[in-house]
Amino acid sequence: MKNENIIYGIRAVMEAINADQPINKIFAQKGLKGDLFKELESTVRKNGISLSYVPIEKLNRLTRNNHQGVVAQISPIQFHNFEELVEQVLSKNELPLFLMLDGVSDVRNFGAIIRTAECSGVHGIIIPKNGAAPITDDTVKTSAGAAFNVPIAKVDHLKDAIFYLQSSGVAVTGATEKAENEIYGVDFNQPTAIIMGSEEKGISPSTLNILDHQAKLPLLGKIGSLNVSVACGVFLYEVVRQRKK
Known part of the structure; x- marks a missing residue:
């Protein structure tokens, strides 16, 4: 430090x-x-x-x-007010894309996720005040400076933020290996929020129950999961692929 x-x-x-x-x-x-x-x-x-x-x-x-x-x-960055961020994004003439992180605790994973979020056009990242990786010099460095370009908001309770997004017309999709359907069957040509879980536990069960969609990535090898920052990149770029059609 x-x-x-x-x-x-x-x-x-x-x-x-x-x-x-x-x-x-x-x-x-x-x-x-x-x-x-x-x-x-x-x-x-x-x-x-x-x-x-x-x-x-x-x-x-x-x-x-x-x-x-x-x-x-x-923190080396200033955080945004969550509700104001949502209102600002929804007022734009663009399809909203939010990213939510449920307990991602490694600062370098967080930095890599921020970098990918910036590159894929994410309008805002939402994290809980407790249990999330802090934004440190290492986070900023790993993000290649993207931490200064993507608005990041902290919320008291992630579930309340999900309910707020849903009531604002944003569909929330959770990345989880527990899902029955693969990511390619989800329609991202609508206001969307992607939620990624922690490195060890994934998305909490109580949070999974309130999501609009659950989706998984096909894993063809012997390893049972991807690094969270890599999985996040695949999800975000599936959104990009669908929206560029």
Whole structure:
């Protein structure tokens, strides 16, 4: 973690949260006490920011400055408001294409996905506030800078975002090996959102149940699944192929 992407000190982190800075994660020293720190903990909970309690040695490695037991990792990009993003995209004279990620946790996979999303014309990427890979320098580097070009929105609950998209006329298709039908049978010549699951667990079962479509890729070898960033690319370019006809 580079120094330009962190802030430190309890009051400084509090001010960053109140100023709506894009904070990926906060590290706090184990056993830290005091009224100001309790206020910070409360503010962190209200804003749904990830907080980890770590040994002081971890904080000392993150910065040599007087951190007061608290260090925050700042995202290199600004996130978009989800509902405003959807409204902006739907107002365009284009077929909307959104990408949703359910628990993709590897920053390099995330970066590769962002790069492919930008190249395939995705209008916006939607991720949950908790359980998603943070956007770090590695993410931006792997995305080849595409992280600055594709709007990314964080939401409290992915299922609520799915319901919102569906009520806005957007059909949501989940990529899952559990599907009966292959991707090539889904009509993407309509407002579309593609949802990809985590590297290990895929899309959560409760989320699968509310989708408009489920689709899988044909796997002809002995390996049972593709890397999520590769699978995402295949799905997105099937959308491109259908829409270019």
